Amino acid sequence: MPRATVLNASTYRRMPWKNGGGETVEIAISPEGAALSEFDWRISMATVATDGPFSSFPGIDRTLSILEGNGISLAIDGGHPLVLTQESDPLAFPADVAVSAVLAAGTIADLNVMTRRDTLRHHVERLDIGGSDSVRVDARTWIVLCHRGTLALQWEDGKAELDPGDSVLLEGAMGMVVALTGHARIYRISIVNV
Template sequence: MRILRAADHKRMPWKNGGGETVEIAVSPDDAGLAGFDWRVSMATVATDGPFSIFPGIDRTLAILDGNGMVLDIEGSAPVLLTTASDPLAFPADIPVAASLQDGAITDLNVMTRRDGLAHRLIRIDIDGGTSVPLTSPTCLLLCHRGALSFRHGEETGALSAGDALLMTDAAGTAVEIDGEARCYLVSIATP
């Protein structure tokens, strides 16, 4: 288990050079944009334009802040994503164009290498105490807004906005959470 503090997240340019991403976690550690098995990041999108192409990668996107954007994914009808929308999964190796609705947005982006991993991203609103079952070997809990305390096994700690908790060998366990927060849970496993 590792706590990943917001102040320590790595900032880097987008693959296509069109903006900046904040890398929360990546595997293997310090993998580049071409060599990761999985990656969790946030980005501020300030202009309309194409998404970076990542061959062999599956992606899920959630809108964290802002008024939303329309994704035009090749072969599909355009989709409006907002902070109220469920996260949207799509291949990262097909053309995707984004059109902002009314100003910049911040998104959460989860990517896994298709030939060996699969992932799931869900939003969890915490108001008090709750137990969150973990069904995958690798899980990451991002505290987007608010603050929370947690217990995972015998380990305890606290997360503030932007902090994340990375748990390995997590399948079949649960994380106990208390506080008021909007969180996102990433689950990564072999398919």
Template sequence: MRILRASDYRRMPWKNGGGETREVLVSPAGAPLNEIDWRISLATIATDGPFSTFEGIERTLSVIQGAGIRLMVDNEPPKLLLDSSDPCTFAGEPTTSATLVDGTIVDLNVMTRRDAFQHSVRRLSCTGQRRLEVSASTTIVFCQRGEVQLASERLGPEDCAVFDDDTGSIDLNATEPSELIVIELSSHR
């Protein structure tokens, strides 16, 4: 298990230059955006506008702070995403944009290269002790809010724990009601 702290995430501009992202984790390490197998990042969206396009990439977006956004992907009806909504998965190629519901939001973005990896993202409410069953090659437990203990490590807001090549179970102990996002990444190779 590796612990990644919110204060250590690398800051970088969006691909389209419209804002800033904090890169939580990328594979391979240090890969430029056009060469990633997968990437997890946090983005602050302060204005309505277009999303960057990513050829060959599957994306999942989860709002973690703020009133929410309306996500428009291609010609589909807008999807309202709140900080309690199920994560929203969409292809990286279509024209995509968002309008803010009421002010700035922060989202958690998971991207995988379709021909190499697949991912699943789910929200998990946790109070007290809970066992999480996992079967992916890499599992990330991201703390949206609250505080959770994993073995001898504590996760606070926007911290995460990374489990590589672990299958089985992860024991969680929320010291207060907590909201987590569980990301599972599996290789096609």
């Protein structure tokens, strides 16, 4: 039986960084309440206010998307810097390699999706909804984050209304069709077993 959870932005867990360079807002983590060294998957947003290295997460893969601000330049594992902006595709990379970040011009907000590499894989897609659309759930764990605008979702035995920052988490709903209505920028996150 599919399980749906609507996650309201006002209830997300907020964690200031120890170095004072930003704040993380945890949208969801599995297992629920897991420590940062023990999660299977984690979805969060971060406010990044200063240049510097990313935290390392051994055995974890990460995808980063820019939500707000003028962008960031990332040097991943000693490679040439990659510039990410709000219009860039989500960028996937290992979370256990050295990453150095330089802000383009001021603070940014980003979306981080992380999964444990030996058991899970994830995919992040940014979509702009302008009216009505439908999508088929393509993963056992499936999340939609409404970044801008408002979005109504309806599926076979439920529905949700999302404002900016709100999310819906569907588990065990593989193959289900979800109707989307509204004018919104959303991020669709699919998490599957390896």
